[in-house]
Amino acid sequence: MIVRSRTFKGGVHVPHFKESTESRPIKSTRLPSTVVVSLHQHTGAPCEPLVRVGDQVKVGQKIGDSQAALTAPVHSPVSGKVVKIGPYLMSGGVERPAITIESDGLQEVADTVRPYGSLENLTRQDLINLIREAGIVGLGGAAFPTYFKLTPPPGKKFDTLIINGSECEPYLTADQRIMMERPEDAVLGARILMKATGVKQAFIAIEDSKPEAIAAMEKAVSKAKGIQVVPLMAKYPQGAEKQLIKVLLGREVPSGGLPVDVGAVVSNVGTAVAVANTLKTGMPLIERVVTVTGRPLKEPSNLLVKIGTKVSDLVNECGGFVREPAKVIVGGPMMGIAQFTLDIPVTKGVSGILFLDADETSLEEPGPCVRCGKCVENCPMRLLPLFISQYADAGRFDDAAAYGALDCIECGTCSFVCPSRRHLVQSIRLAKAEIVARRRKK
Secondary structure: OOOOOOOOOOOEOOOOOOOOOOOOOOEEOOOOOEEEEEOOOOOOOOOEEOOOOOOEEOEOOEEEEOOOOOOOOEEOOOOEEEEEEEEEEOOOOOEEEEEEEEEOOOOOEOOOOOOOOOHHHOOHHHHHHHHHHOOOEOOOOOOOEHHHHOOOOOOOOOOEEEEEOOOOOOOOOHHHHHHHHOHHHHHHHHHHHHHHHOOOEEEEEEEOOOHHHHHHHHHHOOOOOOEEEEEEOOOEOOOOHHHHHHHHHOOOOOOOOOHHHHOEEEEEHHHHHHHHHHHHHOOOOOEEEEEEEOOOEOOOEEEEEEOOOEHHHHHHHOOOEOOOOOEEEEOOOOOOEEEOOOOOEOOOOOOEEEEEOHHHOOOOOOOOOOOOOHHHHHOOOOOOHHHHHHHHHOOOHHHHHHOOHHHOOOOOHHHHHOOOOOOHHHHHHHHHHHHHHHHHHO
8 A cells, every 4th residue: 555645635733732741651540539430421322320329349340331232331440339320510511421439449350351362362253342342432532432433334344444643632642652652552452453344454643743652653563464654744633534544545535424435444542552451451441541731730741540530630640730720621722622610520532631821722702704715725624614604603504514514523723723713613513513403303
């Protein structure tokens, strides 16, 4: 396979602001006294609780699952007692059903947690089953159940796996540190995913602004058959899967389509490491690496965090605040969601938590569109954000749909480059939600 290009049309070069944490090794956090495990922290159907208030649970024990086709079970990250099952406020500003567990500090491991053995002795279906039972989802933020992604619909098949180590969002360095510290596990995860999808070739895509991660991964893949590390231009949103496929394979995912429509499957590098960890230890997905950063923090860090740990606990892990932040974002500054409380738990899709000072936030009122065309020029999906957003603001959602609103990947490039500070991506996001809701009613 010939790599035709190392970038894509559109996008924007954003300041990286990764200096605070890119050289900081991943640090395990202290055991939280309480965790809140959401029963709906993935794309698809929520889980039903498998435990009751008062039950004792162990580390790795399955505590929620569903019979729905698209779902992912959840497991206890601590041993202790279930003290509450009910709605809890999550980072999206909505309440989700959740299981609250008080830790007993013993960290007794469930009997079901056992290594799966050699990759060579497992079938393709064995691997898909273990990934499903481990509750592994896309750790890049989308939280799409991985087992479902690995299963192509009838009549379609994969020929290429792309491991996404781009991490193009400013401030975030969790994936970068994973590749520097656990490159062998990332390669093992890639081999597992290759076998699970039946592909013979894989690319590990990394922005060229991360030379240490590239060097570590190139060394790790030196003896791996069919896997190639590909440095890409540091450019936002380089990590979007449709852009990765276009850059690496020269294929364009059709409007309304999925990567499988062009034979590709994309998985975050953190997801690959989680898959490898499950194969080696049998432990399901109960923790992940989170970048906790920003000038208001005393010690910005990359933390290995138990799923369900509250954001307020992570602030303490970072030494607390040197001053009160003006803004809190779960995720990166381009696609993340602003928060109004720290009393929210980490879910599987949380890759970063960002605290900003007042001079780093914009409080400018949006002005009228000046027809400069910058949002069109820089849109990586080649859409017309100014028209889609104006139709959305006017409630003309059918017109917004006709202009391709559902193809928007919500990267925020249009809002970033708009000189009038118009809330373009927010309007388009609203249009997408309304269009989907109306179609479901039909």
